[in-house]
Amino acid sequence: MVYRFKLVSDEVSNFAREIEIDSENTFLQLRNAVLDSVDFAKDELDSFFLCDDDWQKQEEITLEDMGHTASDTDTWLMEETPLSELIEEEGQRMIFVYDYLTERSFFMELKEIYPSRTLADPVCTFKKGKAPKQSVDLDEFDKKIDLKAQDKIEDLDIDVFSTDDFNEEDLGDGFDIMNIN
Structure with missing residues (x-):
């Protein structure tokens, strides 16, 4: 029996x-077929x-086997597990993580x-x-994450340093300063 898998990336639309x-x-x-199809090296850990x-x-x-699974959880190793043992029907979905760090x-x-x-x-x-690059420069990756986070903050339209919602009367609730003479 032969399986036909389609592979896409959320980084590269085409x-x-x-x-x-x-x-x-x-x-x-x-794994090797996937890595060969995108010209990736086979020297990284992936799952x-x-x-x-x-x-x-x-x-x-x-x-x-990294030994991180609970004792009651099966450990499936790529080298030992035939596809047919875990995949049985069309529509089965998988994620192939090729860069754990990011x-x-x-x-x-x-x-x-x-x-x-x-x-x-x-x-x-x-x-x-x-194909997307196999690995990314971490400084470049951090900058992209920071830009995305900044865009999300701007989308919220919140000024975290604004005094518009500040109410002086609420400031003293429960924190009254004792006058010691």
């Missing part, structure tokens, strides 16, 4: 990839997350299942647009 992979291949093989319909993370499939990721969806086909190696069958 970016897309489609990858076909056999359902018995592992998440590690899917897949199975998601619900609202892209809320459910299960994590990790490159390495939480940058690709959003993936299983678009189609070909039950009568097999595939020896994963293949990228569709490429559109240029």
Whole structure:
């Protein structure tokens, strides 16, 4: 059985990839196909997350066991986990986090299942647009975050230093200064 995944980015609007992979291949093989399709190095830690319909993370499939999961939680390792063990139906969503430091990721969806086909190696069958950079300069990233935060504050139209709402009568409530003679 062959799965066809579509891959998009929230950073680059015209970016897309489609990858076909056999359902018995592992998440590690899917990882390598994703990284190859965007020309990323394979020297960083990354993870897949199975998601619900609202892209809320459910299960994590990790490159390495970091020992951070609770003892009653299964640890899924990419190298040991076939896709078919966790993915069964079209529409299944996943997030592939490729940059933990800045939480940058690709959003993936299983678009189609070909039950009568097999595939020896994963293949990228569709490429559109240029992929985002694998890593970003942290100073540049911080500046973008600061600008977005400033825009949000301006959108609220609040002057945090304004005295318009200041009421002197409220100032003394419970904090009256005692007159000591």
